Amino acid sequence: MPYGLPYVARGQTIGLLGGSFDPPHAGHVHLTREAMKRFGLDRVWWLVSPGNPLKARGPAALARRMAAARAIMDHPRVHVSDFEAQAGTRYTAETLALLQKSCPQARFVWLMGADNLAQFHRWRDWEEIMARVPVGVLARPGDRLEARHAKAAQVFHKARLHPAQNRLLSRKAAPVWGFANMPMRAISSTEIRKNGAWTTS
Ligand SMILES: Nc1ncnc2c1ncn2[C@@H]1O[C@H](COP(=O)(O)OP(=O)(O)OP(=O)(O)O)[C@@H](O)[C@H]1O
Numbered sequence: 001m002p003y004g005l006p007y008v009a010r011g012q013t014i015g016l017l018g019g020s021f022d023p024p025h026a027g028h029v030h031l032t033r034e035a036m037k038r039f040g041l042d043r044v045w046w047l048v049s050p051g052n053p054l055k056a057r058g059p060a061a062l063a064r065r066m067a068a069a070r071a072i073m074d075h076p077r078v079h080v081s082d083f084e085a086q087a088g089t090r091y092t093a094e095t096l097a098l099l100q101k102s103c104p105q106a107r108f109v110w111l112m113g114a115d116n117l118a119q120f121h122r123w124r125d126w127e128e129i130m131a132r133v134p135v136g137v138l139a140r141p142g143d144r145l146e147a148r149h150a151k152a153a154q155v156f157h158k159a160r161l162h163p164a165q166n167r168l169l170s171r172k173a174a175p176v177w178g179f180a181n182m183p184m185r186a187i188s189s190t191e192i193r194k195n196g197a198w199t200t201s
């Protein structure tokens with residue numbers, strides 16, 4: 001497979017969790033396990049970003065974040081990838097376009113925490129992202145209410161799945177999105193960096 005991607009069987013459902021992972025933490029692991037269960041996914045790929053286009057601060061070196069991600073997310077159905085660095089993409093819309101071209105047999109779902117849904121309408125070509133793949137949003141501590149009022153949630157309110165149908169998300173035609181409330185994990189990379197447990201240099 002190109003870009004070091006793992007073998008993908010026809011029709012396999014793959015959740016994509018893009019992130020800075022600066023550093024990766026138990027919240028990412030929890031979201032990944034919950035997403036597989038709640039959205040009925042065969043696999044999840046972590047896409048460790050070269051750098052979030054909306055964040056001014058550069059993250060720690062990619063190799064270090066990749067190694068930390070692989071160490072914490074040890075699961076046979078999860079693959080940690082530096083696809084964006086290898087492919088030279090930075091914006092999610094272009095990453096998805098290239099992934100779909102590279103793995104036409106896969107059924108991709110974009111995953112994110114509810115905090116990212118609140119900002120989603122600021123992403124480049126965000127409506128194209130909605131048109132390309134189903135989107136699975138998982139509640140993050142403190143973000144449930146804000147997510148409900150997110151512009152993307154309002155614009156696409158008709159495309160939201162009834163929670164009882166969340167497990168079918170990957171089988172639905174985009175635009176479609178699901179929102180899953182999960183038991184909370186109040187942890188973030190920002191907090192870990194503040195505690196001095198991870199430095200970016
Ligand atoms: N505790 C958590 N619960 C649910 N989702 C989370 C949690 N932490 C991160 N996520 C989600 O994981 C994805 C990648 O997050 P990211 O790597 O930016 O971590 P972060 O902790 O949000 O970092 P930072 O604090 O630097 O913004 C995002 O979609 C984010 O919403």
Ligand SMILES: O=C(O)c1ccc[n+]([C@@H]2O[C@H](COP(=O)([O-])O)[C@@H](O)[C@H]2O)c1
Nearest residue numbers: 018019020049052054091092093123124
């Ligand atoms: O494409 C965009 O415009 C865009 C803007 C902000 C964030 N993203 C993506 O969202 C994912 C989460 O980013 P982060 O930094 O919050 O972990 C990561 O894959 C980023 O590349 C994408």
